[in-house]
Amino acid sequence: MADKLNQDQINAALEDLPGWSLADGKLHREWKFADFNEAFGFMARSALVAEQMNHHPEWFNVYSKVKVHLTTHEAGGITQLDVDLAKKMNSLSS
Numbered sequence: 001m002a003d004k005l006n007q008d009q010i011n012a013a014l015e016d017l018p019g020w021s022l023a024d025g026k027l028h029r030e031w032k033f034a035d036f037n038e039a040f041g042f043m044a045r046s047a048l049v050a051e052q053m054n055h056h057p058e059w060f061n062v063y064s065k066v067k068v069h070l071t072t073h074e075a076g077g078i079t080q081l082d083v084d085l086a087k088k089m090n091s092l093s094s
Contacts, residue, residue: 002072002079013083020086026058027070027082031093039064045092055081057089 005013014020020029033039039061050056058069068089070082 004075004077
């Protein structure tokens with residue numbers, strides 16, 4: 001199991017995660033795509049990466065918008081797994 005990051009570690013990670021913030025103890029980001037096809041394509045690509053990592057996001061989709069929350073439930077907070085998945089999702093969204 002991954003170790004829970006402390007607040008200083010989370011703050012440092014957020015400096016390298018454009019668009020991400022801390023909300024309710026989770027890493028949070030929202031994307032707005034051109035249409036549903038682009039949003040769903042991003043979710044599909046992200047799902048493949050998440051499955052490879054065995055680390056799955058909480059996410060919500062309505063048409064062209066995707067909202068993501070990342071936390072490691074087993075650790076009771078944010079871990080390096082969340083930071084790594086956030087970085088990969090940022091890369092997939094561009």
